[in-house]
Amino acid sequence: MTDHTIEDLLSDDEPTETPDDGDARTDGGSVTSPFDVVSQYEETRRDRYRKLYDAYVYAPVSIIWKDWRARIGFTIVAFYLLMGTVGPLLVDEAVVAEGPALAQPFENWAYPLGTDDMGRDLFSQVVNATPEMLKMITSGALFTVIVGTTVGGIAGYKGGTADTVLSSITDVFINIPAFPLVMVLALLLPIGGNPWVIGILLCVASWGGLARAIRSQVLTLRQEPFIEAARAIGVPTPKIVFKEIIPHLMPFVVINLTNAARRVIFEAAALYYLGILPFENLNWGVTLNLAYTAGAHYRPQALHWFIVPMVAIVFISIGLILLGQSLDRVFNPRVRARHEKTTEATEDPEEGDGTNTDVVGGL
Amino acid sequence: MTISQTDYESSSAKGETIMEIRNASVSFDMERGDSRVLDSVDLDVHRNEVLGVVGESGSGKSMLASALLDAIVDPGVLTGDVTYYPKNETPVDVLDLDKQELKEFRWEQVSMVFQGAMSSFNPVRKISTHFIETLNAHDYNVEEGMERAQQLLRDLYLDPERVLDAYPHELSGGMKQRALIALSLILEPEVLVMDEPTAALDLLMQRSIISLLQQIQERYDLTIVFITHDLPLIADLTDRIAVMYAFEVAELGPTEEMLERPAHPYTRLLLKSTPNLESPIDEMQPVEGSAPDPVNVPTGCSFHPRCPLADDTCKMNDPEAYNVDATHHVHCHHWEESADAIPMTESSTSVESPTDRIDRPTTRATRRSGDQPLVSLDDVEVHFEKEKGFFDFFSDPETVKAVDGISLDIYEQDAVVLVGESGCGKTTLGKAAVGLQRPTGGSINYRGEDIWDVHDSGGSGTLDWGEIRRSLQIVHQDPGSSLNPHRRVKTSLEEPLKRWHDDLDGNDRKQRILGLLDHVGMSPPEDYFERYPHQLSGGEQQRVAIIRAMLMNPDLILADEPVSALDVSLRVEMMDLMIQLQEMFDTSYLFISHDLSNARYIAEKTGGRIGVVYLGELVEIGPPEQILHNPQHPYTQALRWATPELELAAGMGDDQTGGSPIRNIDIPDPTNPPSGCHYHTRCPEAREVCKTDSPASYQASDAESHRAACFRTLEDHEYWNSDSIVDEEESFDG
Numbered sequence A: 001m002t003d004h005t006i007e008d009l010l011s012d013d014e015p016t017e018t019p020d021d022g023d024a025r026t027d028g029g030s031v032t033s034p035f036d037v038v039s040q041y042e043e044t045r046r047d048r049y050r051k052l053y054d055a056y057v058y059a060p061v062s063i064i065w066k067d068w069r070a071r072i073g074f075t076i077v078a079f080y081l082l083m084g085t086v087g088p089l090l091v092d093e094a095v096v097a098e099g100p101a102l103a104q105p106f107e108n109w110a111y112p113l114g115t116d117d118m119g120r121d122l123f124s125q126v127v128n129a130t131p132e133m134l135k136m137i138t139s140g141a142l143f144t145v146i147v148g149t150t151v152g153g154i155a156g157y158k159g160g161t162a163d164t165v166l167s168s169i170t171d172v173f174i175n176i177p178a179f180p181l182v183m184v185l186a187l188l189l190p191i192g193g194n195p196w197v198i199g200i201l202l203c204v205a206s207w208g209g210l211a212r213a214i215r216s217q218v219l220t221l222r223q224e225p226f227i228e229a230a231r232a233i234g235v236p237t238p239k240i241v242f243k244e245i246i247p248h249l250m251p252f253v254v255i256n257l258t259n260a261a262r263r264v265i266f267e268a269a270a271l272y273y274l275g276i277l278p279f280e281n282l283n284w285g286v287t288l289n290l291a292y293t294a295g296a297h298y299r300p301q302a303l304h305w306f307i308v309p310m311v312a313i314v315f316i317s318i319g320l321i322l323l324g325q326s327l328d329r330v331f332n333p334r335v336r337a338r339h340e341k342t343t344e345a346t347e348d349p350e351e352g353d354g355t356n357t358d359v360v361g362g363l
Numbered sequence B: 001m002t003i004s005q006t007d008y009e010s011s012s013a014k015g016e017t018i019m020e021i022r023n024a025s026v027s028f029d030m031e032r033g034d035s036r037v038l039d040s041v042d043l044d045v046h047r048n049e050v051l052g053v054v055g056e057s058g059s060g061k062s063m064l065a066s067a068l069l070d071a072i073v074d075p076g077v078l079t080g081d082v083t084y085y086p087k088n089e090t091p092v093d094v095l096d097l098d099k100q101e102l103k104e105f106r107w108e109q110v111s112m113v114f115q116g117a118m119s120s121f122n123p124v125r126k127i128s129t130h131f132i133e134t135l136n137a138h139d140y141n142v143e144e145g146m147e148r149a150q151q152l153l154r155d156l157y158l159d160p161e162r163v164l165d166a167y168p169h170e171l172s173g174g175m176k177q178r179a180l181i182a183l184s185l186i187l188e189p190e191v192l193v194m195d196e197p198t199a200a201l202d203l204l205m206q207r208s209i210i211s212l213l214q215q216i217q218e219r220y221d222l223t224i225v226f227i228t229h230d231l232p233l234i235a236d237l238t239d240r241i242a243v244m245y246a247f248e249v250a251e252l253g254p255t256e257e258m259l260e261r262p263a264h265p266y267t268r269l270l271l272k273s274t275p276n277l278e279s280p281i282d283e284m285q286p287v288e289g290s291a292p293d294p295v296n297v298p299t300g301c302s303f304h305p306r307c308p309l310a311d312d313t314c315k316m317n318d319p320e321a322y323n324v325d326a327t328h329h330v331h332c333h334h335w336e337e338s339a340d341a342i343p344m345t346e347s348s349t350s351v352e353s354p355t356d357r358i359d360r361p362t363t364r365a366t367r368r369s370g371d372q373p374l375v376s377l378d379d380v381e382v383h384f385e386k387e388k389g390f391f392d393f394f395s396d397p398e399t400v401k402a403v404d405g406i407s408l409d410i411y412e413q414d415a416v417v418l419v420g421e422s423g424c425g426k427t428t429l430g431k432a433a434v435g436l437q438r439p440t441g442g443s444i445n446y447r448g449e450d451i452w453d454v455h456d457s458g459g460s461g462t463l464d465w466g467e468i469r470r471s472l473q474i475v476h477q478d479p480g481s482s483l484n485p486h487r488r489v490k491t492s493l494e495e496p497l498k499r500w501h502d503d504l505d506g507n508d509r510k511q512r513i514l515g516l517l518d519h520v521g522m523s524p525p526e527d528y529f530e531r532y533p534h535q536l537s538g539g540e541q542q543r544v545a546i547i548r549a550m551l552m553n554p555d556l557i558l559a560d561e562p563v564s565a566l567d568v569s570l571r572v573e574m575m576d577l578m579i580q581l582q583e584m585f586d587t588s589y590l591f592i593s594h595d596l597s598n599a600r601y602i603a604e605k606t607g608g609r610i611g612v613v614y615l616g617e618l619v620e621i622g623p624p625e626q627i628l629h630n631p632q633h634p635y636t637q638a639l640r641w642a643t644p645e646l647e648l649a650a651g652m653g654d655d656q657t658g659g660s661p662i663r664n665i666d667i668p669d670p671t672n673p674p675s676g677c678h679y680h681t682r683c684p685e686a687r688e689v690c691k692t693d694s695p696a697s698y699q700a701s702d703a704e705s706h707r708a709a710c711f712r713t714l715e716d717h718e719y720w721n722s723d724s725i726v727d728e729e730e731s732f733d734g
Helices: A006-013 A045-065 A068-085 A122-158 A160-175 A178-188 A195-202 A207-221 A225-233 A237-274 A284-293 A300-327 A333-339 A341-346 A349-355 A357-362 B005-011 B061-068 B099-108 B127-137 B142-155 B160-164 B173-185 B203-220 B255-260 B265-273 B312-316 B335-341 B426-433 B451-457 B465-471 B489-500 B506-519 B525-529 B538-550 B568-585 B596-606 B624-629 B634-642 B688-692
Strands: B017-030 B033-046 B050-054 B077-084 B110-113 B191-195 B223-228 B240-245 B248-254 B322-325 B328-330 B375-385 B399-410 B415-419 B441-446 B472-475 B556-560 B588-593 B609-614 B617-622
Touching: A045 A068, A045 A333, A068 A122, A068 A300, A122 A160, A122 A195, A122 A207, A122 A237, A122 A284, A122 A300, A160 A207, A178 A195, A178 A237, A195 A237, A207 A237, A225 A237, A225 B472, A225 B489, A225 B538, A237 A284, A237 A300, A284 A300, B017 B061, B033 B061, B033 B077, B033 B223, B033 B248, B050 B061, B061 B077, B061 B191, B061 B223, B099 B110, B110 B173, B127 B142, B127 B160, B127 B173, B142 B160, B142 B173, B142 B203, B173 B203, B203 B223, B203 B634, B240 B255, B240 B265, B248 B255, B248 B265, B265 B335, B265 B568, B375 B426, B399 B426, B399 B441, B399 B617, B415 B426, B415 B596, B426 B556, B426 B588, B441 B451, B451 B465, B465 B472, B472 B538, B489 B506, B489 B525, B489 B538, B506 B525, B506 B538, B538 B568, B568 B588, B568 B596, B588 B596, B596 B609, B596 B624, B596 B634, B609 B624, B609 B634, B617 B624, B617 B634
Parallel strands: B050 B223, B050 B240, B110 B191, B191 B223, B415 B588, B415 B609, B472 B556, B556 B588
Antiparallel strands: B017 B033, B017 B077, B240 B248, B248 B328, B322 B328, B375 B399, B375 B441, B609 B617
16 A cells, blocks of 8 residues: 555664663653654644544534435424424413314414314424423433443443443343333322423333343453453553443444433323323323313314324434434444545545545445 | 467367356446456366466455356356366356256356355254255255265265264364365365365364365366465465466466466565565565555556556556466566566575574574563463353363463563464463463563562552553454554554653644654555544554554564464565564564464564464474474474475475374364373374373473473483374374
8 A cells, every 4th residue: 555665664764763772761751763753743723623523513414414314304303402492482382262172273373283172272282392302302311321331331341240230230120110110200209390300210211221232232342352452551441431342332322312212202291191290281291191081082173182292202203213323324434434524635546546435335 | 358269279288178267357336436356367277187376365366266156246247258168068158057057067067165164054054964955955866975975074084973963163163174175075076166265274274174185186086276365375286376466367377387487577576475484584575565456457467556577568558468388378568577577586495504594693582591581471371161051050160271381481672473273372372471361370470570469469569550551562463353443543543642641742642653654654644644444454454553552662562463364465564564663662572373484484583482382382482493494392393394385395304295294183172182292192203101291391402492392302201112102094194
């Protein structure tokens, strides 16, 4: 790949060679010739920020934008995020008798998705329930992934007693029947409708499977030569686990993140529907429950009451799945390298042909 | 690249042609362009010959093998003609056969042995099932077929009852490979195509299989096409050799011609770059540059970017076949000048005596044996306990003695090369020496302190664990997996500096790394700095891995087969680089190699020692001249025999030309090693006393550092009065 040969090297470096100073160098304090090379290259702060921007913002976004799944998923999730943040400011809370009872959707733009039997605007109900749902999703999904990855990663890497203890705890949580536990805890604990706590509560037993899967992956990865090399360099254990090993598992972790998020949505809706979770405001699940008790499933004129919250649930779920599936490309170094301006720009064309372009066909 | 038909007709007059390839091309349609992985190849295979096809990885040699059977995988497209000439029958156009005919043609006429015997057998079925299925699928009589199978297995020195009744995992790699050869011969094919059949095996096993192939070929009147990257390996076996470069045949000729008077510059350079035991090490030169990409093959002669003889003609015109003589063809415009331009220095067939080498220092290890060793291994044992099943609860656990009592001193600026078969414990020993594997017995001392004592006590003495960790580094075998694929070259190389030189800021770190990258020939370094490992070639990845170890400024580096994953033409270059870095950084090396020629290259260039490991024991250690030319232990002699020579058996001593110096091809089960001297089951010199007594390490010759663990080095040992246990009947090859 390079034009240099050993002869060139030898002749180049003769002047820099230092005499053997034998015993003096017993530790790593003094370092010889190649380190004395003065670089003509100063990296400025601006360069560094440009590279950081390139690696963490530009490349991921440009990768995502090449994939239709990601575009759709990203758009859906962004829409829900907007609905959860800006939405409540624009749309007033639903109040009783703001319109006629059971108005059909798309009839009147004052209540575009129709109303329920008490004349409350369904669109407003959906929008105003979104912030609370998003908080639940965030806390639940992050809790699952963080606990699962940490426990699984450490158990797999450390082995021995740490593994035995952590794996036993994991097994206990896997074997607890999750739904009844959540029901009992929801009734016992004074959660008072705090969405962050509810999110964690819904996921309290769901991290076990992820931890087990991560552990088995780490068990194979820890045998890899590059991990052994990191150990030989003396990199501390947490850094090895989180900087060297976990990046390999990110596609898997992200899929689990979105799955955990969907699980929170479904469980929350189910528990609100069953009336187990305490609530203060109307909510997708509560709306479903009200529609059911009002017999919406057999009254055609009330059917939209049922459908509107369901569509809200299904769409965010689809959005999350598509986004999760497409994100694994972001974590693939081959794909990343192709999308970065700085890497590409400095690559000489000859070299690129030999090593890099074999993956271009993949797009 | 077209050849007039007459050329080949004249050449094939000598031997009858059995397969004929004309203008065969294979192309893969890729989005970045048409990838030609076989480019207008013309080749004749003669009846009952052994044709060697040699090329570096990615030269299209496996595609040639697949083309012979019309077995190119989708979406590859094969064009051209492949004709098969059965005895006394009409020729068959292989590419025109329909599915049923093709099925009969493959295996019954032409069969193939693949590279990975490990994955060629279904792990949940017995070996016999594979034979029966093959026979059934081709409507052969199973009983007759199985009798033939037993005979074949016996011919390959396998116990038919045992092998047929075994599951694949119960056989060693070499046994599986031999069973696979038997399976490929079960339908009595005329032609056997072997695609790197020995690449995954040990030297000794490779060599044994090669000599078995010679016998098999004669006995069954086979035509063999042997594809390999290892030219010396097949020098004895083949009748003709074809050298492939960049998806074309570069040169074709009789083996003797090819080795002694190669005409293509590439062949000459390849021969020169191949490490071997005989030619002086200063003559070994790497081939500069690297093989071309299949999408972007250079115009004209594909070798011209790397060729010292290239001129404008080579850039414009693809050379046709020039006839050196009736049987020797070369695709080079300047073949007549190549001999003068690239001298091969006829290496003398007589063994160079050690005293001739005045330019080389006497071994440094000898020179400073009085000094305190840098790392000293004292009776180190590493035993692995096999996991016990639930029902084995009360039985004793099975232990594998990976390292069984080895003592070794490594001095500053020393180089020790460990050689041995796979599974003999050399890697485990190496990892124990650099503190990555805790020994179960004995001690490892770094500058006089037991490293595991320091580790446990948290560094109460003059040394702490971090200091030891920094001083002992490792370079792995496979460069592809020794760098984290998710981290850039930059991040990987900054890691050691961040850890051990936290006084440096980002720019200083970068300067140092750039300086080193440039130094090892990766320029422009700013470019490589930002790359991911997959954007580097294998050689470049290995350089980065070496730099990473060097940035720690270590005292000892364990290099675990650092060149065996690289192409032959790159190996010498990489070893030169490592030796040069050693001088610069004042490190010591513990090299691990399964290849005696690489070991010799390193040891001679650095004035180090070669240690031979067998079943967890260090059986012989000494300076390379002694190990190679005066081996005392019978196992070292066997390794010496197994190392292929380029000079057509001329380099071997008289006692070795006859056949293998081992009695038993297969290595004993390491969970249950033989009593006494572990080697007595395979040793041609073994006597009764070897069964019971285990030899210690004795002074083996005048060289101070030369020691061997064999009774034969002692003049007055009871060994000489003991009865020989060698039974001529059981001897493999006897």
